[in-house]
Amino acid sequence: MPRGKAPNVADELEAPRSGAGKEAANRRGLAGQLNPVHLNIERWAYTFQRITGLAVLAYVVAHIGDTSFFVGGPFGEGPNSASWASDLSVTENFLGHAVLVMVVLVVVYHGINGARLILSEYGVILPKPSRPEYPYAAKSLKTIQRHLIWVAIVGAVLAALYSGGILFG
Amino acid sequence: MKESSLMQLQYGTGMLALVLVTLHLLMQGVLVPYGEAVSFQHVLSLYRNAIDGTLLELLLVVVLAHGFNGLRVILLEWRQGAAWEKGVDWSVLVVALATIAYGTRTVILAATGAQS
Numbered sequence: 001m002p003r004g005k006a007p008n009v010a011d012e013l014e015a016p017r018s019g020a021g022k023e024a025a026n027r028r029g030l031a032g033q034l035n036p037v038h039l040n041i042e043r044w045a046y047t048f049q050r051i052t053g054l055a056v057l058a059y060v061v062a063h064i065g066d067t068s069f070f071v072g073g074p075f076g077e078g079p080n081s082a083s084w085a086s087d088l089s090v091t092e093n094f095l096g097h098a099v100l101v102m103v104v105l106v107v108v109y110h111g112i113n114g115a116r117l118i119l120s121e122y123g124v125i126l127p128k129p130s131r132p133e134y135p136y137a138a139k140s141l142k143t144i145q146r147h148l149i150w151v152a153i154v155g156a157v158l159a160a161l162y163s164g165g166i167l168f169g
Numbered sequence: 170m171k172e173s174s175l176m177q178l179q180y181g182t183g184m185l186a187l188v189l190v191t192l193h194l195l196m197q198g199v200l201v202p203y204g205e206a207v208s209f210q211h212v213l214s215l216y217r218n219a220i221d222g223t224l225l226e227l228l229l230v231v232v233l234a235h236g237f238n239g240l241r242v243i244l245l246e247w248r249q250g251a252a253w254e255k256g257v258d259w260s261v262l263v264v265a266l267a268t269i270a271y272g273t274r275t276v277i278l279a280a281t282g283a284q285s
Contacts, residue, residue, distance in 0.1 A: 050243055057236035064229070064272040070212055071278040074271075078282020079216070081209045088207060104194070111187050118180050166198040 052110040097167040105160035112152035182235035216279035229272040237265035
């Protein structure tokens with residue numbers, strides 16, 4: 001075995017990046033982060049978990065405002081059928097139902113993908129740790145994780161189609 | 170609270186939300202026909218039933234705790250610094266508590282308020 005420079009551990013542990021030399025590492029900033037080419041599906045799943053999370057939070061806050069008109073809005077004092085009817089006249093139309101279908105899409109994805117993240121957090125669906133080896137394909141994706149991401153995507157689309165059938169059918 | 174405890178809270182509320190939101194969505198069009206689900210009388214009967222009312226309040230608290238803590242995590246990952254962290258922690262807490270209070274007011278008034 002030739003004696004020479006010891007292998008640099010940091011080099012081996014560096015995340016795989018496509019087509020960039022070492023000198024380019026950490027120099028691409030935000031544009032590099034937003035470049036989708038080098039992302040694998042797990043990274044996409046993470047990005048969408050964040051986006052859908054913010055979308056669901058925005059909807060939930062709006063939904064709490066909207067449902068408060070059941071009791072007459074911010075200044076109401078109890079169940080008020082006239083106030084509820086006027087609230088429904090704002091939300092029960094094509095646009096309102098289209099928003100609900102989008103909410104179902106986003107909520108179901110966030111829920112199924114979130115269940116996957118909890119399982120992986122506790123190590124249930126992760127492979128045993130091992131040495132990174134060329135070409136550094138993500139080993140976390142060699143387990144059921146890869147399929148669960150697709151379950152989240154397909155499940156969300158099917159649920160959205162089903163809710164569309166209910167709301168527009 | 171330690172960040173690690175807050176993450177456990179995030180997973181716990183996430184699992185609870187999974188159950189409660191699934192039930193909530195099924196109540197809107199699958200177990201109960203959609204038109205009936207949004208009708209005044211049906212919504213009123215939910216709020217005036219002890220179990221359904223409690224589940225709605227639980228849904229409110231669990232989802233908002235999970236959502237606002239998630240927002241906090243995103244904001245802290247976006248930018249770092251002691252002042253930023255403190256500001257984010259407190260503002261998110263205040264907005265979350267205010268939203269929970271407003272939603273809880275709806276639940277209480279719907280359950281006990283005089284009908285008009």
